[in-house]
Amino acid sequence: MKRITGKLASCGVAAAMLLFPLVAMAAEAEGGMPQLRFGDQRLIGTTVWLVVMFGALYYIVSSYLLPPVGEVLADRAARIGADLTLARDTKSEADAAIRETRTATAEARAAAQAEVAASLAAANAEAQARAEAASARLAERIAAAEAGITASQTAAMAALRDVATETAVALVARIGVQADAGTIGTAVDHALAQRAA
Structure with missing residues (x-):
């Protein structure tokens, strides 16, 4: 896709360079700008060298300078994608750990409440048994005292x-x-x- 866009851009630049003399001649015929007088041999040579230098510069930039930049951008995009994937995976693991922690906390709370309820029931039963034993001893003492x-x-x-x-x-x-x-x-x-x- 990038190569196609680059070729289209170079074709557009070449077409503009070819049309430039025609525009300049039309401007000269009307008594336009002196820089665009194509009858002058120096201007034509300068224009030719401008096209040659621009083409060489375009070739050097597109062949040698832009590919490393593209590689850096691709590497950066890949690294960002890997970091995002790692972040998503880490977030999923953290969410799973939070769910497990909440489940374990709820189970521990339920177990603790059941243990507390059982301890209270045992303590109440023991207290009631002691109270009944104390009441029986007290009743025996009262009966003995009454006798x-x-x-x-x-x-x-x-x-x-x-x-x-x-x-x-x-x-x-x-x-x-x-x-x-x-x-x-x-x-x-x-x-x-x-x-x-």
């Missing part, structure tokens, strides 16, 4: 009955009345029963 209180109360009531009976017998005797201890004991039992109710 002790009931026994003490029964013993105290028995002792109170005896003391009340003896006191009543002594008071009645002080008054000077003779009473039967069994009758007084029955009256004391009756009074204690009413007070307990």
